[in-house]
Amino acid sequence: MKILLNYVITATLCAVITVMAVVVVVKQQRIDDLSHRLTLAQKTAIARKQLVEEARLLQKAMNMSPVRTVTVTAYNPTTDQCDADPLIAASMRKVRSGTIAVSRDLFDQGWVFGRKVRIEGYGIFEINDLMNKRFTQRIDIFMWDEGQARNFGKKNIKAALLEI
Structure with missing residues (x-):
C-alpha cells in the first residue's frame, strides 16, 4: 500500500509540474506576443511621424520654389x-x-x-x-x-x- 501511495504522490507531482510548465510556456508566449506588438506599435509610430514630416516638407516645397x-x-x-x-x-x-x-x-x-x-x-x-x-x-x-x-x-x- 505504501508503494501504491508513493506512485500516486509521484504521479500527482509530475502532473502538477507538467501543468505548471505548460502555464509558464503559455505565459512566456503571451509575453513574447505583447513584446512583438509593442515593437510593431513603436515602429508604426515612427513611420507615421516620418510620413507627417515628409508631407509637411512636400507642402512647403509646393508653396515655395x-x-x-x-x-x-x-x-x-x-x-x-x-x-x-x-x-x-x-x-x-x-x-x-x-x-x-x-x-x-x-x-x-x-x-x-x-x-x-x-x-x-x-x-x-x-x-x-x-x-x-x-x-x-x-x-x-x-x-x-x-x-x-x-x-x-x-x-x-x-x-x-x-x-x-
Whole structure:
C-alpha cells in the first residue's frame, strides 16, 4: 500500500509540474506576443511621424520654389557695410570667401545658415550672414577686396537653394 501511495504522490507531482510548465510556456508566449506588438506599435509610430514630416516638407516645397530670381550684390568686411565687428557674421562664424549673406525674407523662408545656394554663373555658396532689414529678395556675395565688390555691381540672377 505504501508503494501504491508513493506512485500516486509521484504521479500527482509530475502532473502538477507538467501543468505548471505548460502555464509558464503559455505565459512566456503571451509575453513574447505583447513584446512583438509593442515593437510593431513603436515602429508604426515612427513611420507615421516620418510620413507627417515628409508631407509637411512636400507642402512647403509646393508653396515655395527653391529657384528664384534675386538681386545679387557683393560686400566686404568694413564697418560701414557690416556692424561693429565686420569679421564675425550673423551666424557667429568668421567671414570667409565662398559665403553669402541673404535678406531676412529669404532667411524666414528656409534660406538659413549653413545651407548651400547655387548662384547662376557664379557657383555654390554657403549662407553665413544676414543682410540689413531694408533689403528683400537679395543675396550679398562676400569678397575680401572692396574694389572687386564694387566692380561686381548689382545683378538680377537666378539662385537655387540646394538640398545638400
